[in-house]
Amino acid sequence: MAGIWTESFGLMPSFVVLSVVTWVTWRVWKFTLKPMLSPEDPKDYPYFVPGNASAFMKDSQGLFQRAREYFGNTRVPFAVTIMGQRIHVITDPKDLPTLYKSTSTLTFDGFIKAFFQKEGVSPEAVHIMFTKQAKGQRKNITHAGEDFFKQQLQPGGHLQRLFASIQVKIDECIKWESLSSGTVISTMESTKTISLLAFCHECLVKPVSTAVFGNVIYEVEPRLSEIFRKFDDNSWKMNYEIPRLFAPDVYDAKDEIRAAMLRYIKLPHETRRDAAWIVHILEDELRGAGISEDDMASFFFGPFWTINGNAYKNLFWVLSHTFFDPKLHAAVREEIEPAVAAGLEGLDGRLEKCPRLVAIYEEVLRFNTSSVTVRDVIADTKIGNKILRKGAKVVAPTRQLHFDPAVFGRNVDDFDPERFLKNKELSKSNSFRPFGGGITHCPGRWLAMKEILLCVALIISRFDVEVAAGQNNSGGQTFPKVDTAMLALGVLPPVKGDVNLILRRK
Numbered sequence: 287m288a289g290i291w292t293e294s295f296g297l298m299p300s301f302v303v304l305s306v307v308t309w310v311t312w313r314v315w316k317f318t319l320k321p322m323l324s325p326e327d328p329k330d331y332p333y334f335v336p337g338n339a340s341a342f343m344k345d346s347q348g349l350f351q352r353a354r355e356y357f358g359n360t361r362v363p364f365a366v367t368i369m370g371q372r373i374h375v376i377t378d379p380k381d382l383p384t385l386y387k388s389t390s391t392l393t394f395d396g397f398i399k400a401f402f403q404k405e406g407v408s409p410e411a412v413h414i415m416f417t418k419q420a421k422g423q424r425k426n427i428t429h430a431g432e433d434f435f436k437q438q439l440q441p442g443g444h445l446q447r448l449f450a451s452i453q454v455k456i457d458e459c460i461k462w463e464s465l466s467s468g469t470v471i472s473t474m475e476s477t478k479t480i481s482l483l484a485f486c487h488e489c490l491v492k493p494v495s496t497a498v499f500g501n502v503i504y505e506v507e508p509r510l511s512e513i514f515r516k517f518d519d520n521s522w523k524m525n526y527e528i529p530r531l532f533a534p535d536v537y538d539a540k541d542e543i544r545a546a547m548l549r550y551i552k553l554p555h556e557t558r559r560d561a562a563w564i565v566h567i568l569e570d571e572l573r574g575a576g577i578s579e580d581d582m583a584s585f586f587f588g589p590f591w592t593i594n595g596n597a598y599k600n601l602f603w604v605l606s607h608t609f610f611d612p613k614l615h616a617a618v619r620e621e622i623e624p625a626v627a628a629g630l631e632g633l634d635g636r637l638e639k640c641p642r643l644v645a646i647y648e649e650v651l652r653f654n655t656s657s658v659t660v661r662d663v664i665a666d667t668k669i670g671n672k673i674l675r676k677g678a679k680v681v682a683p684t685r686q687l688h689f690d691p692a693v694f695g696r697n698v699d700d701f702d703p704e705r706f707l708k709n710k711e712l713s714k715s716n717s718f719r720p721f722g723g724g725i726t727h728c729p730g731r732w733l734a735m736k737e738i739l740l741c742v743a744l745i746i747s748r749f750d751v752e753v754a755a756g757q758n759n760s761g762g763q764t765f766p767k768v769d770t771a772m773l774a775l776g777v778l779p780p781v782k783g784d785v786n787l788i789l790r791r792k
């Protein structure tokens with residue numbers, strides 16, 4: 287026994303030396319010699335085994351920023367390895383047009399397939415959706431589905447009809463009598479103290495979901511908003527593929543929404559007549575291709591999440607920034623007064639011409655979103671003077687663009703409600719990409735703006751609002767911090783926090 291110990295410890299120093307030599311050789315080869323031999327390959331951000339996983343999990347944006355700065359902030363494409371996967375990172379706005387246009391070599395299909403599977407769509411149904419041609423189209427059902435979303439949500443298509451329905455529902459929600467027990471924390475004689483996050487959720491999720499899926503969706507599941515909130519608060523766990531055992535909240539909520547979708551899809555068609563055009567056309571295509579109702583329910587979970595996941599958080603930030611700044615609040619109230627006085631009909635068109643309000647909305651999109659365009663490289667693709675190699679992934683994390691002082695000014699780390707007001711060109715800049723771009727450019731961007739501006743105008747014009755007292759040193763509430771740690775696909779939530787407001791009926 288003693289002999290084994292002595293022999294083992296005797297071997298230890300040579301084992302350690304061998305490991306160190308191997309590691310140093312690997313590092314010198316990977317991060318010094320190889321880049322010199324293949325200068326067209328994006329350089330790798332140095333990492334220790336197993337490769338940036340914990341840095342990415344803790345703060346994905348911080349990792350991209352450190353890597354960008356490591357390469358001298360030249361914004362030349364570089365690569366980070368995360369959990370064994372080499373990922374090319376694009377941070378130069380000049381490279382975005384090539385990224386968006388190279389559709390034959392950079393594809394989004396892998397991401398969608400993985401997303402469908404996460405939703406619970408069976409592999410057979412995924413196969414059909416990628417191989418069967420949509421009726422009267424030259425595209426498969428998945429790609430035709432993306433076109434249907436554009437037709438539904440773009441101006442000139444079916445957008446105005448959908449928005450008209452959403453507008454009536456939002457109008458009903460933003461009334462003194464409609465404030466629900468989920469939103470109201472306490473009631474006094476003439477005031478109500480509310481949770482702003484819950485209120486924003488209430489103003490948008492049910493109105494938009496019923497306008498898209500029809501009123502019956504809340505009859506099959508009256509708790510749909512509540513379940514969705516539970517899902518959305520924890521959805522990062524699903525994005526990071528944390529197993530169900532450690533994240534039952536998100537998977538249980540997803541299953542409940544899926545079950546509601548199944549009950550919905552099984553209802554006779556007549557009960558769902560008030561659903562939007564997109565739901566009918568998608569259902570028609572899926573049924574026509576022989577997709578089962580189970581798979582259809584899983585599939586419809588996706589659009590339900592996309593139409594609801596971002597807008598209420600954007601509304602939360604617009605209102606928080608406005609109400610924490612009394613001068614800004616007064617200026618917005620004054621600006622929107624003539625538009626509101628003209629009545630609900632045509633209000634959205636008038637609000638879109640309120641420059642201060644629009645500038646706040648845009649600054650929230652800059653400051654509070656973390657969109658990432660993701661593609662798989664299926665053939666070598668030249669971007670700038672680098673070649674992205676087949677088999678890798680490429681991402682364009684827009685927060686790396688939104689905080690560029692060369693474009694947005696030296697105060698990029700501050701929320702400046704007048705930034706987009708002072709410089710009208712910023713919203714057209716390639717460095718401002720809250721909705722991504724290319725084939726996946728968010729088709730809901732027009733609707734998002736309409737519904738958010740409408741909610742802001744109705745809330746400000748119908749209630750006197752003040753921020754409730756809080757517990758910071760001066761007895762006020764501390765402004766909520768944006769949660770930048772997790773990789774998100776849109777608007778970031780506040781770090782475990784909320785804003786309490788006191789509403790008074792006007």
Ligand code: HEM
Pocket residue numbers: 432435439592593594596597600655657658659660720721722723724725726727728729730731733734775776777
């Ligand atoms: C402020 C609110 C919103 C933000 C910041 C936002 C952002 C985004 C982003 C970043 C993407 C992915 C882009 C990419 O991969 O390049 C996306 C996709 C999408 N968004 Fe939005 N979105 C918002 C609101 C909406 C709304 C209200 C709807 C619909 C009613 C919507 C519908 C969609 C759809 C259907 C897609 C998928 C497009 C595709 O993969 O082809 N979005 N959105």
